[in-house]
Amino acid sequence: MTVERTKTFVLFGATGDLAKRMLFPSLYNLSCEGSLPDGFRVIGSGRTAMETAEFHDKVIEALKPTDLYDEAKARKFADAIEYYALDTDKPEEFAGLKTMIGDAEKDGISYYLSTPPSVFAPVVAGLEAAGLTGPHTRIAMEKPIGHDLESSREVNAAVGHAFPEDQVFRVDHYLGKETVQNLIVMRFGNALFEPVWNSRHIEHVQITVAETVGLEGRVSYYDGVGALADMVQNHMLQLLALVAMEPPARYDATSVRDEKVKVLRALRPLDSSTAASNSVRGQYGSGAIDGQPVKSYAEELGKPSNTETFVAVKAFVDNWRWQGVPFYLRTGKRMPAKVSEIAIQFRQVPHSIFTPKRGSLLPNTMVVGLQPDESIRIAMMVKQPGLDRGGIELDEVSLDVSLAAEFDKSRRRVAYERLLLDLIEGDNTLFVRRDEIEAAWMWIDSIHRAWEASNLPARTYTSGTWGPGAAQGMIERDGASWRD
Ligand SMILES: NC(=O)C1=CN([C@@H]2O[C@H](COP(=O)(O)OP(=O)(O)OC[C@H]3O[C@@H](n4cnc5c(N)ncnc54)[C@H](OP(=O)(O)O)[C@@H]3O)[C@@H](O)[C@H]2O)C=CC1
Numbered sequence: 001m002t003v004e005r006t007k008t009f010v011l012f013g014a015t016g017d018l019a020k021r022m023l024f025p026s027l028y029n030l031s032c033e034g035s036l037p038d039g040f041r042v043i044g045s046g047r048t049a050m051e052t053a054e055f056h057d058k059v060i061e062a063l064k065p066t067d068l069y070d071e072a073k074a075r076k077f078a079d080a081i082e083y084y085a086l087d088t089d090k091p092e093e094f095a096g097l098k099t100m101i102g103d104a105e106k107d108g109i110s111y112y113l114s115t116p117p118s119v120f121a122p123v124v125a126g127l128e129a130a131g132l133t134g135p136h137t138r139i140a141m142e143k144p145i146g147h148d149l150e151s152s153r154e155v156n157a158a159v160g161h162a163f164p165e166d167q168v169f170r171v172d173h174y175l176g177k178e179t180v181q182n183l184i185v186m187r188f189g190n191a192l193f194e195p196v197w198n199s200r201h202i203e204h205v206q207i208t209v210a211e212t213v214g215l216e217g218r219v220s221y222y223d224g225v226g227a228l229a230d231m232v233q234n235h236m237l238q239l240l241a242l243v244a245m246e247p248p249a250r251y252d253a254t255s256v257r258d259e260k261v262k263v264l265r266a267l268r269p270l271d272s273s274t275a276a277s278n279s280v281r282g283q284y285g286s287g288a289i290d291g292q293p294v295k296s297y298a299e300e301l302g303k304p305s306n307t308e309t310f311v312a313v314k315a316f317v318d319n320w321r322w323q324g325v326p327f328y329l330r331t332g333k334r335m336p337a338k339v340s341e342i343a344i345q346f347r348q349v350p351h352s353i354f355t356p357k358r359g360s361l362l363p364n365t366m367v368v369g370l371q372p373d374e375s376i377r378i379a380m381m382v383k384q385p386g387l388d389r390g391g392i393e394l395d396e397v398s399l400d401v402s403l404a405a406e407f408d409k410s411r412r413r414v415a416y417e418r419l420l421l422d423l424i425e426g427d428n429t430l431f432v433r434r435d436e437i438e439a440a441w442m443w444i445d446s447i448h449r450a451w452e453a454s455n456l457p458a459r460t461y462t463s464g465t466w467g468p469g470a471a472q473g474m475i476e477r478d479g480a481s482w483r484d
């Protein structure tokens, strides 16, 4: 029988950016709340050789911005972390890691790969060769898993050689966000929405993930990858799958992921005849964000590039429920605001009985805000108060659920806290299964191929705007518009 809660946590990539910004702060928050198992042990591993004390100081620095920061608690947490320098180019170094780990496997080990993806397979091979894999171990991996279907299969096969699928936890941090989980509860915890959740009542769906940041020192990773692979392949397709999936029979890893993968497999591929009408690529030029001038992507990169920092795609899910309903996906860097939301645009009522004196009858919209506000808002029609002589006065008002206001939480939880705890506790419902990743890549590959075949350019957009004009054109041709 496998252990329920793993007591040892080994973080590869412990000297990296993600560990500093997200993983150590999240582990610290969990430890402050008493959520970690008794005797929980953290081993950090990076390639750089350094004294353990120096590593502890780095961890303390990483914890300072957290809401729960307390000098004594942070010191205690950091000082308990062991550090082991290991370079996967020197597989013999896994022997030292094994010595450090000792017989901890019997109480369960979670490995977390927060390294460049090229290091995933060598780490897994090193762990396997050192006898550090087994039924009480789990492995979590950051994105991206490969850069196309073929390479993702290679990574999955290498990992699968040492870890059966139920011990593999592919991270998509959007699934750790509160409102993303709330989407499941909203859809399947209320009787209200299911009857209208289909092409008969929904005209289109918009999913926007807009960022104000630019390259942020991730030049070597981002250039050549672009927004489609960086954001759509994972986060945005996971959101789409949650919106579009059929009701799972249970809230468990198999049922939920079985339904999501059906949606991903039903995505209609793009080809060279639809690439230009159903997708737009963009790259930010110079401009201003929050009143501050910012450089263009090419200036930040130091050379011209055809990589897209913005993408808009009109997607279709070819099944009975969603036939003919466009899912407009849009993501970009250097946009006017950091905002992620899903908007469900309902159809107009079949027949209007009103001849309004003022205002017009607008179709309902439901907006699920993921960030910065965690909210659910439904725009609906009401009558304006008054005697309404000469015709009724219509107005649109909003039914608002602000999760922050509703649940007076003293702090906003980092998405990684939830995911790390689920990994430690062995619940992979909020992690991505191998077939999901591969189905997503299959669709993304069709777009990359279509772009290549049709030579689709990355159109320049001014930083601080909502992307190239062509993205407006794409949706406006269908009689809709983006919610800016
Ligand atoms: N940073 C972010 O915001 C996000 C990152 N990710 C993903 O998370 C992962 C980590 O990203 P990030 O922290 O930014 O990357 P960094 O480049 O900042 O860190 C990489 C880490 O991997 C270690 N490493 C690199 N090569 C080797 C090797 N051959 N053997 C052993 N260790 C090695 C580095 O050690 P050392 O520094 O000591 O050389 C470092 O600890 C990537 O897969 C990335 O795509 C996903 C979403 C967001």
Ligand SMILES: O=C1O[C@H](COP(=O)(O)O)[C@@H](O)[C@H](O)[C@H]1O
Residues within 6 Å of the ligand: 173, 211, 230, 231, 340
């Ligand atoms: O995975 C990634 O996500 C971030 C955006 O995450 P968010 O939680 O801040 O919305 C993005 O900046 C990065 O390019 C991408 O790799």
